[in-house]
Amino acid sequence: MTGRAGRLVWFLLVTVPLGALVLAALRLAVPRPEVMALALPTGRRWTLLVTTVVLAGGVAVVATALGFLGALTLATGRAGRHRLLRWLPVLLAPLPPYVHALAWNDALGWLAGVITGGGAPPPASGPGMVLWVETMAVLPITTALGLVGILNLPRPSVEAARLHRADPVVLGRVVLPLAAPFLAASAGLAFLLVATAHDVPSLHAVTTFPLEIFAEFSAGHDAARATILALPALVVSVLVLALVIPALRRARVGTTGGLAGIAWRWPAWFRGLQGVVAAVLAAQFLVPVVSLAARPGSWKGVVSGLTLAGPELGFSLIVAASAAVLAIPLASALARGLRSPLWWVLAFVPLAVPAPLVGIALLAVFNPVLPMVLLDSPLLPVLAALLRFTPFATFVLLAGLRRRQRDRIDAVRVFQPGPLAGWVGVRLHLEAPTVLAASGFVFALSLGELGATLLVLPPGRSTLAIRISNYLHYGAAQDVRGLCLVLLVVTTVTGLGVAALVSRGAAGRPAA
Amino acid sequence: MPATMSAPLHPHRRRPEPGHHRGRGAPALSTLLCGLVLVTLACSREASRTVVVYTSVDQVYSEPILREFAERTGIRVRPVFDVEAAKTVGLVQRIIAERRRPRADVFWNSEFSQTLLLAARGLLEACRPATAGDVPGTMRSSRDLWTGVGCRVRVLLVNTRRVPEEAMPRSVEDLLTAEPSRVGLANPLFGTTATHAAALFALWGPPEAERFFRALADRGVHVADGNAGVRDLVVAGRLDWGLTDSDDACRAVEAGAPVRIVLPDQGGAGTLLIPGTVAVVAGAPHPREARKLVEYLVDAGTEQRLIESGCVQLSVRPGGPRAPCLGTAPIRVMELGLDAIHDRIGDSRRALVEIFSR
Structure with a gap:
């Protein structure tokens, strides 16, 4: 797919369904301008918006800092020699944040019981708990983006600086400024993920702006009103993107495997800090895994889960794999064609749209016109996943495209029979690690998608995430743990495959 | 069990990853697209007799039925099964x-x-199932737009290790006097708790009901994410007791948890009855099969199985079966019509x- 064709497909994919939402909102607001008052966050709604921005901002800062320091520890030094180990903390990315939250509630409840010498404490609630749990839930993603950044930084600049200054100074004055675009991307994505979800705050008795949108949506069943109400959140998201995107455009990247394997010489205090970060990363991974795997019946739950949810697993894999593959040409076309602010907005605005509205928009546009044979296919769930997660792939590819080796590509352009052959034969080869990382992201996130999928799922089909959510409500703890373990095993196998390919690609990349 | 009840799921196909060797990307993409088309065709095989049902009844109960x-x-x-995260409004x-x-x-x-909301919007079609002859008028639509199928009730679930017999709560109003961090209810903006709130608005009048809920919020009574959350x-033992649904409560009792179910307000206005409902969607693509399924679902035998499985605890039929977890004593329920409660939902939610x- 050429860049222009890819951008055209994306343009249609974004503007047609989301345009339908905007049109519906306009149809509602034009004859009744007073409805637009919903778009003004005053009084209680202003408080909710501020709470959401503060919480999402806090999570973004903490998770990005932990993710970057974690990635630095994982990709360099002794740990950096184990290429597959680097990606271990990333494996929990598709686990629904709600499952992270339940695991942390269990763990903290248990810990509080031990400290107080028995007796269950009251439910953990409040913004502090939300901050911690959301940070743990997005840490796999910020760590992955931290790794992508560290593996893409221009090594010669860093090595040259290390000849003249101590490592902590190099970290502060060279590495951090070089990594700033990636940190900005990581913080921006974490912010958007937290600012558009209400499940974890609700679990901890904290009301945020997305719950207000959801309450309005569930009360009135009116997507147009919900869209108008969501406008302030959309404006905040666009502002965040406006801060992140220029930084990403200025990213300087290298072509020699980034900072992988550098033997840093850190002072004791920094090694201590790294130890703390490593402990947090380990806890982020172990608390949900232990909560899922170490209880009686969990592994029996895997067997019953596979028996119960085999078809759901198959359908989920079809949707996630299709989205993971199809997102790449779209994201690649977007990443190469983001020259005007309009394209930047078009590329990333779906990140700011609540998941149920994405589903409603797709349904409103495609249900009346598509033949039943397509409505009964995985097409709409795949489109929903593409719409929601291609921006993530675009973020990752933006970095990869900047490290492309222009001389080789220009040489091939002279001889290539066509753009597709050139892309497949050379660019894909050069960009394989970044492409696979981006694809893996979309795969993992699509596996856990719920809000939009529920609305566009063909009758008679279901996904693993829906089955997990249903069993979670029922209280079938053993089956929930089993199904989550199935999800983890699938992600692990896929993730290890991707990580192996990424590492092989990184190792085989020629020096600049 | 597959999500489709009679036909096997389409066959799995191997799907190549996008490789980084020369020339492998195009076949991989083509294979994927062909796979999608084949899956599409496999999915499209329409059995001669099919019925599509959207259900918010827990998958674990509805699937076997x-x-x-x-x-x-x-x-x-x-x-298509709803999920708790969508608070039963996703499918609506x-x-x-x-x-x-x-x-x-x-x-x-x-x-x-x-x-009732779908009925008010003209999105349901009249259907009078032959098996609903013994369902009382209060449990079905006067225009035959829906029929009741089994009931749940709102209950107080009490942890018996934390609350002695003499301190057992008796009323939802006890939420105002208990230690607030130790009692809870689900978010009253959603689900059956929203319906319960609307019922209290209808029963007490808006000013009194509003005072009650404002006092709950001001005292800091724990608001859980859902009724299952209250139960858990x-x-x-992290809450002493909470207001929840009978299906969630009975599941805890049957699992042997140290809990007891208290039916609230038995000396007063009674508790809220929540009947399940079944309806034919207006313009249903398979109307004949839809009516057959509705007949099957409202049948007394099906309701009995739903009670036995724990999906619902009471029959919509007078003198019908009830779940053992609710005991055998007569249950006093609020004397409010379902329409009267539904009419209050807008006010109470605002x-x-x-x-x-x-």
Whole structure:
């Protein structure tokens, strides 16, 4: 797919369904301008918006800092020699944040019981708990983006600086400024993920702006009103993107495997800090895994889960794999064609749209016109996943495209029979690690998608995430743990495959 | 069990990853696209007799009932299950969004307010199932737009290790006097707790009900994410007691948790009854099969199985069976029509948004 064709497909994919939402909102607001008052966050709604921005901002800062320091520890030094180990903390990315939250509630409840010498404490609630749990839930993603950044930084600049200054100074004055675009991307994505979800705050008795949108949506069943109400959140998201995107455009990247394997010489205090970060990363991974795997019946739950949810697993894999593959040409076309602010907005605005509205928009546009044979296919769930997660792939590819080796590509352009052959034969080869990382992201996130999928799922089909959510409500703890373990095993196998390919690609990349 | 009740799922196909060797990307992409087309075709094989049901009844309960229907009638059932995260409105929203080209034949709802909303919007079709002859008028639509199928009730679930017999709560109003961090209810903006709130608005009048909920919020009574969340917190001893649904409570009792079910307000206005409902969607693509499924679901035998499985605890039929977890004593229920409760949902939600969403 050429860049222009890819951008055209994306343009249609974004503007047609989301345009339908905007049109519906306009149809509602034009004859009744007073409805637009919903778009003004005053009084209680202003408080909710501020709470959401503060919480999402806090999570973004903490998770990005932990993710970057974690990635630095994982990709360099002794740990950096184990290429597959680097990606271990990333494996929990598709686990629904709600499952992270339940695991942390269990763990903290248990810990509080031990400290107080028995007796269950009251439910953990409040913004502090939300901050911690959301940070743990997005840490796999910020760590992955931290790794992508560290593996893409221009090594010669860093090595040259290390000849003249101590490592902590190099970290502060060279590495951090070089990594700033990636940190900005990581913080921006974490912010958007937290600012558009209400499940974890609700679990901890904290009301945020997305719950207000959801309450309005569930009360009135009116997507147009919900869209108008969501406008302030959309404006905040666009502002965040406006801060992140220029930084990403200025990213300087290298072509020699980034900072992988550098033997840093850190002072004791920094090694201590790294130890703390490593402990947090380990806890982020172990608390949900232990909560899922170490209880009686969990592994029996895997067997019953596979028996119960085999078809759901198959359908989920079809949707996630299709989205993971199809997102790449779209994201690649977007990443190469983001020259005007309009394209930047078009590329990333779906990140700011609540998941149920994405589903409603797709349904409103495609249900009346598509033949039943397509409505009964995985097409709409795949489109929903593409719409929601291609921006993530675009973020990752933006970095990869900047490290492309222009001389080789220009040489091939002279001889290539066509753009597709050139892309497949050379660019894909050069960009394989970044492409696979981006694809893996979309795969993992699509596996856990719920809000939009529920609305566009063909009758008679279901996904693993829906089955997990249903069993979670029922209280079938053993089956929930089993199904989550199935999800983890699938992600692990896929993730290890991707990580192996990424590492092989990184190792085989020629020096600049 | 597959989500489609009679036909096997389409075959799995190997799907190549995008490789980084020269020339492998194009075949990989082509294979994927071909795979999608084949999957599409496989998915599209429409059995001669099919019924599409959207259901907010827990999958663990509804799936065996639908499977049994498919086995008995040979009609292929294609369900879409709601999830708790969507607070039972996901499928209602879907039915509304699909109104110009309905995909669903039957809406099987675990409660009644969303069904009444669809009826008010003209999105349900009249259907008088022959098996509903013994269902009383209060449990079905006067225009035959929906029929009741089994009931849940609102209950107080109490942790017996934390609350002695003499301190057992007796009324929802005891939420105002208990230690606030130790009692809870689900968010009253959603689900059956929203319906319960609307019932209190109808019963007490808006000013009194608003005062009650404002006092709950001001005292800092724990607001859980859902009724199952209330149950889990009570079972774990992190709440002493909480207001929840009978299906969630009975599950805890049957699992042997140290809990007891208290039916609230038995000396007063009674507790709230929440009938499940089943309806045919207007413009259903498979109307004949839809009516067959509705007949099957409202049948007394099906209701009995739903009670035995723990999905519902009471019959909609007078003198019908009840779940053992509710005991044998007569149950006093609120004397409010379902329409009267539904009519209050808008008012109560507007008030509760101001109280709880802050």
